[in-house]
Amino acid sequence: TQGAYPGIDAEERGQAEAIARNLREMxxxxxxxxxxxxxxxxxxxxxxxxxxxxxxxxxxxCYSVITPEGCAAILYGERTPERVARAAEALKVTAPDLLALGVIDAVVPEPPGGAHRHPEAAIALVGEALAQHLQELVALPLDELLARRYAKFRCMGEGVVIEGKNESTPS
Known part of the structure; x- marks a missing residue:
């Protein structure tokens, strides 16, 4: 989905807390x-x-903290096609970009024409990827699995360069 409703009503119902609790539990x-x-x-x-x-x-x-349309509205004050395209490029919402940034661990191929045209083939490809990664993960001792998960999450975003400046470097 594009994401939950970002308004005050959602916050009054505890949306942010629910997301934070999910992160902690997972x-x-x-x-x-x-x-x-x-x-x-x-x-x-x-x-x-x-x-x-x-x-x-x-x-x-696509995977991102915000839609390109929402980003364009916030950063540029307008949702023109040009601004939305610029926001999409800056957000790096595609699988190859996110793999290069270390946000995701693997790209699952889709059948020619996309998953929506050949859902059975897409399901099979996702299943193969799940089986491969699950086999690797179950081989790890539980304490190591949890330590790696924690370290991976804590390191997200390190070394990301924005506008020629490393985010982890103080201003």
Missing amino acids: AGLRTPVIVVVIGEGGSGGALALGVGDRVLMQENA
Whole structure:
């Protein structure tokens, strides 16, 4: 989905707390956690899934903290096609970009024409990826699995360069 409603009503009903609780609970699950982003994953709800031991993403899926349209409205004050395209490029919402940034761990290929045209083939490809990653994860001792999960989540965003400046470098 594009994400949850970002208004005050949602916050009054505890949306942020629910996302934070989900992150905490998933971080402590004493079993392998594999996340698969299919279609569109956006906003805090989708990002709450990023705490998995492995985050897989179909090659034509999108995954971001905000939609390009929402980003354009906030940053540029307008949602013109040009501004939305610029926001999409800056957000790096595609599987190859997110793999290069270390946000996801693997790209799951889709059948020619996309998953929506050949759902059975897409399901099989996701199943193969899940089986491969699960086999690797169950081989790890539980304490090591949890330590790796924690370290992975804590390191997200390190070394990301924004506008020619390393985010981890103080201003």
